[in-house]
Amino acid sequence: MITTKLRKAHKWLMTFIGIQFLVWSITGLYMVSMDIHFIHGEPLKQQPLNTLELDKVTYSLSDLLSEYPQAQNIQLGRLLDKQVYRIDESQSGKLILDASTGEPLGNIDENMAKRIAKHRYTGTHDIQSIQLLSKPEQVPSELSARHLPVWQVTFSNPFADTFYINQYSGELVTTRHHFWRLFDWMWRFHIMDYDDGENVANWLLLMIALLGSLAATLGLLLTYQRVFKTSQGAS
Amino acid sequence: MPQWNKSLHKWLSLLVGIQLLIWLVTGLYFNLMDHRKASGNSNLQSINHQGIIAPERLIPVTQLAVQNAKHIGLLWLFGKPYYQVTIERGAHSYQAHNIKLFDASTGAPFTLNESLARTIALKSYNGPVNIISADLLAPPMDELPKQKNPLWQVKLQDELHTHVYIEPTSGAVVAHINDERRVRDLMFKLHFMDYLGTGGFNHWLTITFALLTLALTITGLAWLSERYRAGQLSFTHQHKTQNVTVHVSNTQHTHVLALDKHSTLFDSLAQQGIMLPSNCGGGGTCGMCRIQTNQPVKVTQADQTRLSQSKLEQGFRLACQHNACDIQHITVRTLKRTNKNAS
Known part of the structure; x- marks a missing residue:
């Protein structure tokens, strides 16, 4: 009887991979039901409200280009209460220049990083810890090494809201909180890449998804049989 | 195991089955696709x-x-x-x-x-x-x-x-x-159930289906654990057999068969060529594979649901719910196309 064979195959396949279906369901449910903008910490970040006061930009772009002819990626913006240029310079690397004097402001120190963090944080919690990450081996898995060097500022709320502030530019490069960290774990389990979650094209996922497709097809055939082919007159 | 669990599993699979297959197939596509091409960057x-x-x-x-x-x-x-x-x-x-x-x-x-x-x-x-x-x-x-x-x-x-x-x-x-990117975008649309074109995956349709699918997997795993406890999911495949006297009422033949102790009567009779009627293939949901015995045999939830009290008292049970080691003597009614002539 074909139904019996289907049922046995479905049962045995699911005995081996049914747990992964549970994992896919739970992780998928978490990822679709949590608002992605919330996950990405957007509500934690105060958008800069202050507009530029252009009449106070007394060090002009002409001055800047005369002094730094190699400057690229020139941006005029704010650093707390100051108006500053951020530039990429072939010799000195990334620089912050005071937009009224042209004076280089140097790297962001711990005190400054704390002030920036508090300024941009929409929450009311205090800073619990702060540390400078500058070497690739210090980088936690939640941060991409391209953001180095950064100040890692962790707030004292239950979800360990964390701001990463670039040491050269003073810019808030990314944030993290426990819901995002959990989301990353959900993702790893969803794609069955348990170390860094960067490789969707892994063999384990391929094998389980192939077997899973087979098991689900058999299940669908069983359902079809039970729901639409009950012509033999069930009691 | 309550009978509604099996019933729920069936109806949930009817609701989400097609989408579940879509998730699996599009997932396979993401696993196999060429990332650079699929981004449209050829x-x-x-x-x-x-x-x-x-x-x-x-x-x-x-x-x-x-x-x-x-x-x-x-x-x-x-x-x-x-x-x-x-x-x-x-x-x-x-x-x-x-x-x-x-x-x-x-x-x-x-x-x-x-x-x-x-x-x-x-x-x-x-x-x-x-x-x-x-x-x-x-x-x-x-x-x-x-x-x-x-x-x-x-x-x-x-x-x-x-x-x-x-x-x-x-x-x-x-x-x-380009066309390569359009394929990927279609796959994302299917995987995220973005049939209304929001461009994202945070919407009620996919959340509802994710919840139903979670219920489907939980009922499925509960069913599996019930099969395991009934001894029908043992990994060590022992072929210990037991002799069972089978009286086929519609042909008036009686056989003594060596049946596998740890398979269901439904399966082991089928192996011997005695086909009982069934619609669900041994899932305990259609109630057609009934057998009768005069021995005291426990009544499972499926027996309870599918057989009347008087039938139960007369010793009727479902063959897919009982193993050969429980029973030594049964009467069955087979399908017409059964061809059992031996001993």
Whole structure:
């Protein structure tokens, strides 16, 4: 009887991979039901409200280009209460220049990083810890090494809201909180890449998804049989 | 195991079964796809816009006719400098923004016109190609559903039907959307159940289906654990047998059969060529594979649901719910096509 064979195959396949279906369901449910903008910490970040006061930009772009002819990626913006240029310079690397004097402001120190963090944080919690990450081996898995060097500022709320502030530019490069960290774990389990979650094209996922497709097809055939082919007159 | 669990499993599978298969097949596609091609980047190349200007020719930002600037960048386009003034923008470039361009040597407002958009499109494409059309599209756009800002769309005459999307406020190439990318986007649409075209995956339809699918897997695993406890999911495959006397009432034949102790009577009788009627294939849900015995045998939940009290008292049970080790003597009624002639 074909139904019996289907049922046995479905049962045995699911005995081996049914747990992964549970994992896919739970992780998928978490990822679709949590608002992605919330996950990405957007509500934690105060958008800069202050507009530029252009009449106070007394060090002009002409001055800047005369002094730094190699400057690229020139941006005029704010650093707390100051108006500053951020530039990429072939010799000195990334620089912050005071937009009224042209004076280089140097790297962001711990005190400054704390002030920036508090300024941009929409929450009311205090800073619990702060540390400078500058070497690739210090980088936690939640941060991409391209953001180095950064100040890692962790707030004292239950979800360990964390701001990463670039040491050269003073810019808030990314944030993290426990819901995002959990989301990353959900993702790893969803794609069955348990170390860094960067490789969707892994063999384990391929094998389980192939077997899973087979098991689900058999299940669908069983359902079809039970729901639409009950012509033999069930009691 | 309550009978409603099996019933729920069946009806849930009817609801989400097709989508579950879609999830698996599109998941396989993501596992196997070529990332660069699927992003539409087969023919994409970067454009070097950087130029040189005598510093004194830049006009000061104080002379720009703009209010409420939050941020000003120096942007190069084909070797000429422009001030890119941000008045409002979101966390992502696709969110609605208010950005203006000014010629950095004259201070005049600048608009990225069609001819520049065409040039950018051609330069961003690796290889010779002709343009079919260029249009400034207002959101919403079919091919970029999240986009909330106007974009130049330049259609190219190539085999992959490439559309180049260019941001007028920066000259940046947002995407090459070609047939390879369209396949990926379709797969995402199916995987995220984005049938209403929101461009995302945080919507009620997919959340509802995710919940139903979770219920489907839980009922399935509960069913498996019930089978395990009934001894029908043992990994060690012992073929210990036991002799069972089987009386087939419709043919009036009686057989003594060596049946596998740890299979269901339904399965082991089938192995011996005695086919009991069944619709569900041994799932305990159709109630057709009944047998009768005069021995005291426990009543399972499925027996209880599918057989009347008087039948139970007469010793009727479902063959798919009991193993051969429970019973030594049974009476069965078989399907007509059963061909059991031996002993």
